[in-house]
Structure formats: structure tokens, C-alpha cells
Amino acid sequence: MNAKSKKDKYKFDFNIVREEINRLDLMKxxxxxxxxxxxxxxxxxxxxxxxxxxxxxxxxxxxxQLVFNKMxxxxxxxxxxxxxxxxxxxxxxxx
Numbered sequence: 804m805n806a807k808s809k810k811d812k813y814k815f816d817f818n819i820v821r822e823e824i825n826r827l828d829l830m831k832x833x834x835x836x837x838x839x840x841x842x843x844x845x846x847x848x849x850x851x852x853x854x855x856x857x858x859x860x861x862x863x864x865x866x867x868q869l870v871f872n873k874m875x876x877x878x879x880x881x882x883x884x885x886x887x888x889x890x891x892x893x894x895x896x897x898x
Contacts, residue, residue: 813851815895816851816854816895817851819891820847820850820851820854820891820895821840821841821843821844821847823887823890823891823894824843824846824847824850824887825840825842825843826887827883829871829875829877829879829883845874846870846874850863850866850867850870850891853866853867853870854891854892857888857892860885860888860889860892861885861888863884863891863892864881864882864884864885864887864888865881865884867887867888868880868881868884871884
């Protein structure tokens with residue numbers, strides 16, 4: 804894959820992860836409405852680094868849980884991330 808293709812794939816995946824994390828909106832920040840659309844971009848970047856290494860929906864969901872628990876000093880239940888992880892993997896692998 805050449806540099807342009809990698810950059811395009813990264814942007815494509817980033818936008819999908821951002822859409823899904825904004826849709827999940829665990830902190831009830833309403834990105835794009837009450838707060839900027841990039842409100843969760845730090846978390847999106849962290850999740851994106853785990854995406855290609857995730858061997859299953861459950862693996863990605865657990866990684867997402869770790870990111871959000873760390874970044875927001877919370878103790879989120881991992882189950883709430885499963886459907887979001889599933890959508891992210893399915894949407895990023897379609898391309």
C-alpha cells in the first residue's frame with residue numbers, strides 16, 4: 804500500500820470511528836450539537852491504534868473500555884462497547 808493509500812485509509816477509518824464514538828456518546832456531550840464534533844478525537848485516535856490489532860468485536864470492545872475508563876476516570880461496563888466495536892469493525896473492513 805502506498806503512502807497516499809495509507810493516508811486515505813486512515814482518514815476513512817478515523818471518520819468511521821469518530822462517527823461511532825460520537826453516536827455512543829458515553830459522556831452525553833452531544834458532539835456536533837452541544838460541543839465540537841471533535842470532542843472525542845483523542846479517544847478516537849487511541850481506539851484507531853487498536854483497531855487493526857483487534858482479533859474480534861470483543862477484543863476491540865475491551866480496548867475501548869480501557870480507553871474510556873482511563874480518559875474519563877470511570878468504570879464503564881465493557882458490554883456497552885460491544886455493538887459499537889462491531890459496527891466499527893464491520894464498517895472499516897467493507898472498503
